Amino acid sequence: MTTLTITVADHDETGWRFDNTYSRLPEVLFAPAIPARVRAPRVSILNDRLALELGLTFSTLSSEAAASLFAGQDLPNGCQPIAQAYAGHQYGGFTMLGDGRAILLGEHRITSGRLVDIQLKGAGQTHYSRRGDGRAALGPMLREYLISEAMAALGIPTTRSLAVVTTGEKVHRASALRGAILTRVAASHIRVGTFEYLSALQDVPNLRVLADYAIERHYPELVDGPQKYVEFFRAVTDRQASLIARWQLIGFIHGVMNTDNMAISGETIDYGPCAFMNAYDPDTVFSSIDHAGRYRYGNQPRIAQWNLARLAETLLPLLDSDPEKAVTSATEILGEYPALFERYWLGGMRKKLGLQTAEAADEDLVRKLLDWMQNSRADFTNTFRDLSSEELVGDRYRDPDFLTWYSRWQLRLNREARSKTSAYALMRAVNPAVIPRNHRVEEALSAAEDRDDLSVMHQLLAVLGAPYEGGTDSTRYRDPPSDDGDYRTFCGT
Ligand code: AMP
Ligand code: MG
Numbered sequence: 001m002t003t004l005t006i007t008v009a010d011h012d013e014t015g016w017r018f019d020n021t022y023s024r025l026p027e028v029l030f031a032p033a034i035p036a037r038v039r040a041p042r043v044s045i046l047n048d049r050l051a052l053e054l055g056l057t058f059s060t061l062s063s064e065a066a067a068s069l070f071a072g073q074d075l076p077n078g079c080q081p082i083a084q085a086y087a088g089h090q091y092g093g094f095t096m097l098g099d100g101r102a103i104l105l106g107e108h109r110i111t112s113g114r115l116v117d118i119q120l121k122g123a124g125q126t127h128y129s130r131r132g133d134g135r136a137a138l139g140p141m142l143r144e145y146l147i148s149e150a151m152a153a154l155g156i157p158t159t160r161s162l163a164v165v166t167t168g169e170k171v172h173r174a175s176a177l178r179g180a181i182l183t184r185v186a187a188s189h190i191r192v193g194t195f196e197y198l199s200a201l202q203d204v205p206n207l208r209v210l211a212d213y214a215i216e217r218h219y220p221e222l223v224d225g226p227q228k229y230v231e232f233f234r235a236v237t238d239r240q241a242s243l244i245a246r247w248q249l250i251g252f253i254h255g256v257m258n259t260d261n262m263a264i265s266g267e268t269i270d271y272g273p274c275a276f277m278n279a280y281d282p283d284t285v286f287s288s289i290d291h292a293g294r295y296r297y298g299n300q301p302r303i304a305q306w307n308l309a310r311l312a313e314t315l316l317p318l319l320d321s322d323p324e325k326a327v328t329s330a331t332e333i334l335g336e337y338p339a340l341f342e343r344y345w346l347g348g349m350r351k352k353l354g355l356q357t358a359e360a361a362d363e364d365l366v367r368k369l370l371d372w373m374q375n376s377r378a379d380f381t382n383t384f385r386d387l388s389s390e391e392l393v394g395d396r397y398r399d400p401d402f403l404t405w406y407s408r409w410q411l412r413l414n415r416e417a418r419s420k421t422s423a424y425a426l427m428r429a430v431n432p433a434v435i436p437r438n439h440r441v442e443e444a445l446s447a448a449e450d451r452d453d454l455s456v457m458h459q460l461l462a463v464l465g466a467p468y469e470g471g472t473d474s475t476r477y478r479d480p481p482s483d484d485g486d487y488r489t490f491c492g493t
Helices: 049-051 063-070 140-152 192-200 204-218 228-251 297-319 322-352 360-376 382-389 400-414 422-429 438-451 453-462 472-478
Strands: 030-032 042-046 082-083 089-090 093-096 102-109 115-121 160-172 176-186
Touching: 042 063, 042 140, 042 360, 049 160, 049 360, 049 422, 063 160, 082 204, 089 192, 093 192, 140 160, 140 176, 140 453, 192 297, 204 228, 204 297, 228 297, 228 322, 297 322, 322 360, 360 382, 382 422, 382 472, 438 453, 453 472
Parallel strands: none
Antiparallel strands: 030 082, 042 160, 082 102, 089 093, 102 115, 115 176, 160 176
């Protein structure tokens, strides 16, 4: 008997397993959306390593088919594209928003059974675009790809980047730029602002539906709990405290911590004007529009608490049928945030200094180091990494103020049960040798934008993919920029 092999030419061979749980939620939460036709899609970069983690393979696709897929021209089977509704406090002021330039294809089920959102950013206008063109430019999309992947390698919860394609069309900003689309992968895109949207509509029944959905997707252990909405708020608060502590510990400045850019899942989301701090200074701000420094490095923990208060306000009707009791429990949880944050932060700082035990004076030890770094304009990342080497190299480390601190720290290390060698090894596992330095990021982006040369970006990604290793040629990537004070970032519109 002859066996016939039939090949079906669709995306199933790539491994997509789409579900559309979000688009089964109440209609008020989204609007159907179709990715715009684009002239000549071309793959700029494709994340094979992430694809593998997601159980996907694109190597069987022709480059045209891959470009068409990631430009939203040729949709995978089973997806049901939508734009999500949300609101947000932007720089403190409330606005109704929604995905104006992003389209959610649906959720892909990975091998573990977990769902991940697959979203095309820059795929054209939606119901929520207002006056925007729904498009994105190549530079900002590659920037999000680079920094989100660097954050993932650093071990920080974050959305991921699967691909960037150019559209073959221009987008018009201050000048004409090359259009591009980023494929973003996220635990979900539910934001504090999603709750604010329904709260503004005074739609309590659907608020409950959204909360139940978020609990099931991100906090399944709470599903059957007696006070599940109170516990949900507590759990979101905990994840944010932990996330922001992680940012502070590696010098990451998000740049635009509006409530629409804070994910309920606890992932870092929306890489617009973000950048890494070089010389330690709590007042560091890179965003060109953040004149008052609302989102400066040192203010991030407080802003997260402010955003959580906005979330709490939306949840009040669910927390307790007695409004006063609802306010009491929300206030109590919010009140615990500063201590919670401090605990995560101090725990992380102890590791950065090679300490496994806790002593009461540890916080002072950390603060004294930070004070010295600030006074001497020492590089945040390199100082911590240098401390883990047996021999400190550089004039800076001959400063008597530093030496006083150093002896105190050495005495403290002597009180640990472990050897210094193992303390230093612990330090190297948490203090990165390389971070995405602003000038190296710009170098990679301009090579890609101006010369269509992605090799600089690939080299940088390779180094950032192993940030705690510090390979032999990492010096080039470790040096801070010389003109740090002039560096400005822009919202990626
Ligand atoms: P973001 O600065 O990316 O967090 O975006 C803030 C809001 O502006 C979101 O609602 C976006 O969907 C919307 N937005 C940003 N850029 C565009 C654009 N080019 N067209 C339409 N909407 C946009
Ligand atoms: Mg946003």
